[in-house]
Amino acid sequence: MAKKKARSPLARRIRQGSVPYLMMGPYMILFFILTVIPVVTAIALSFTYFNMLSPPTFVGIMNYERMFLDDETFPIVLKNTLLFALVIGPVSYLLSFFSAWLINEFGRGLRTMLTFFFYAPALSGNLYVIWNYLFAGDRYGIVNSLLLNTGVIDAPKQWLSDTSTMLWVLIIIHLWSSFGVGFLTFIAGFQNMDRSLSEAGAIDGIKNRWQELWYVTLPSMAPMLLFSAVMQIASAFGVGSTVQALAGFPTTQYAADTLLTYMLDVGTVRFEMGYASAIAVFLFLMMIFTNFVITHLLRHFSAD
């Protein structure tokens, strides 16, 4: 009984005993059911044929063989996904960073307002469908009418169904709505920079804002750069809902489909869950690999 009142660190650790697990319990159970089990299931099902009706049958690596050798659509959607990821990922990352940097040059009121302006598209969710009207295929579309009036084009363009333009239009629209959590992180990072650091830098011979950014600001923002990169990877590889909503599902000749929308097409339209799982696993592996590379690059960079 006397021991119960003990307050030594060891006793406390024992007393904490099950408490941490109880506290994490509810979240972790859900996390287990809806993240861990789905990932494990997807890996397992990727080696099977499964249509949700009859039990899965083991087919070895057939799904993966099909993905890389037999499926004519897969290379197209893979190319699109990589294009989206390689363009939207870095561009949006750099744009978020530089606009946050520029916004930080303003005073408090303007800064708050500009932050809101830049974040508003990401905030308003699937309001990107309004780009349907801006890029409408007839002459009433704003973009078409602008270009017609100025004589750049002489007939309205089918921006979102022409296979030569839709990918780029989608990239612009996606960039527009991609100033999300990562952007806010940068804003916060710049705002919390120690002002005296830049003054100390000036004394040490830093001459302009570029040098200050490179030598003073960047090194102190490494953790933010890393977090923002992770969020960016997740969203750049997860491009799909914009495509679906604007260019259709599936798009004309799969010209703008991504791994994500293709996975949905295979899984929820054709109910080939085994193959869809294989695509999901491939998507996960690509994200994890990119994350690994970026993390190491940034760590290396910030260690210098």
Add this chain to the structure above:
Amino acid sequence: MAREKIQKPKKHLIHLRVNRSLGGNIAIFSIVFLFAAFMVLPLLYAVFSAFKPLDEIYIFPPRFFPKRPTRDNFVQLKLLADSFWIPLSKYIFNSVFVSVVATVGHLLLSSMAAYPLAKLHFAGKKTLNSVVKLSLLFTSAAMLIPQYIVMAELNIVNTYWAYILPALQSALGLYLMINFMSMVPESMLEAARIDGAGEWRIWWSIVMPNIKPAWLTVMVFTFQSVWNTTGTTQMSTLVYDEKIKMVSSLLSQVVAGGTARAGAGAALGLLLMLPPVLIFLFSQSKIIETMSASGMK
């Protein structure tokens, strides 16, 4: 106190700081202004279109401001929603209900789980923390098919749970909570322990009041993501009963309806945009405060 007063910077349009040239300031102002216009004009166009009569939306050449503002679009929207057999109010109820339950639930679960992960000692803490970081990558979109398979087994497809449960265990909220909580000074918790407070008590009455910015932020992010994306076309496999669909999925349907529904679409877009925007505007400064602790070490 006196020192603080002296150091307080004066309010200028642009901070007077070292290493800033006038030319550079002007260049920055122009760049940011142009960029901000690109970001905001489409949204403003949507807002203004909501008050345009249909013939003005399709006027050639198109115009930005409504000439004869009208609220016909909202009336038409209501009729249109009713024609899907479900009154507009039901969609709105679903959106509000799902978003509120998911947000409150996630706030509670994630803050409860974040406390041990940030502050307590137990076996497996390091591993769990890296799992949380890794799962930031496993976004809801990429998880859709795997989650669908599991939810189908659990028989929760086509129920409110299909919206709510995935949102409850989103990793972003937990991650932000953990990071912000680790900034709560250890001495504060130690003091409470010496006074005899248990860990539950410390979590609820010491830690929680001290991380208001974090739960405000997690609240905004969760609400916004559930309100916006959970109802889009991708979700139509998870929830196919029109009775439990949300406003966001109605938007895709209305827009898919083509040119005649453009007015109703714009009106609905405005309705959809308002709640997240308002909530964000009220909590912006707290969100920035939280995000400054979001760095990954």
